Amino acid sequence: MTKPEPNLNTPKPKEASGSLSYSDRVKVSPDYQNWSVDYPDYNPVDYTDEFVSVHGVEQGWADPADVTEVDFSTRFSHTGEIQFDESGRPLNPAGRTGLRGRGKLGKWGANHAADPIVFSKNTRGELQILLIKRKDTGDWALPGGMVDPGEKFSQTALRELREEAGVNLENLEVQEVFSGVVDDPRNTDNAWMETVAVYVEIPNPVEPRAGDDADEAEWKIITPDLLSGLYASHGPILQAALDKRQRAKELE
Ligand code: BGC
DSSP states (O other), rough: OOOOOOOTSSSOOOOOOGGGGGGGGGOGGGGGTTTTTTOTTOOEEEEHHIIIIIIIIIHHHSSOSOOOOOGGGGGGOTSSSSSSTTOOBBOOOOOSSSEEEEETOOOSEEEEEEEEEEEEEEETOEEEEEEEEEEETOOOEEOOOOOTOOHHHHHHHHHHHHHHOOOTTSSSSOEEEEEOOOOOTTTTTTTTEEEEEEEOOSSSOOHHHHHOOOEEEEEEEEOHHHHHSTTHHHHHHHHHHHHHHHHHHHHH
């Protein structure tokens, strides 16, 4: 029996949004990432997870599907003024990601998080950091999370520290070390993660207890391997905190 020839004129059936995922992301060469570079053939898949478009909208933590219903005058990005495409969707300030829509993120545009960096020394005098193992990716990460309405970034960071790692430092003063876009695997062209990271050093490493989105919580000695293996941009953010701590020590 001869194999039937594929009919090249038959259009590929359009996939229902429920069957799309982050694996539909197309690769964008670094030369074409910047929105100012012309890329007429760029036409990535439009993916918003059903968890966001159905449950998120029902539960009130996600924006409506129609981006024109969002009042962007009440929103902000740490990177400054945001650009929009011709349909009114905000454009990721870090450039093209190979995926349109919101993916698993609730908000069109910036989705704000805050991260606590807690240092302490072990009994041998080695500097340690308090980390959690994320349930979603299995990566070691800063114990941060999403900003609740009306919260200050430092409040979010310390609340998340308590919820994710069981350590309550809510009366302590913290130093800001980073604010900006994070290279997060959930980012798309129209929705992205931004974070504010704050650091604090405590004299004794309090015993942590994993909670919420964390499988484990532990004090880790800071090594180059640890820094390079952390979730998203947490390695460079931790490095920025180490540099700031070092400069502060030199001034003491
Ligand atoms: C995490 C933060 C992280 C942010 C951006 C949030 O889900 O809880 O720790 O900085 O995403 O990647």
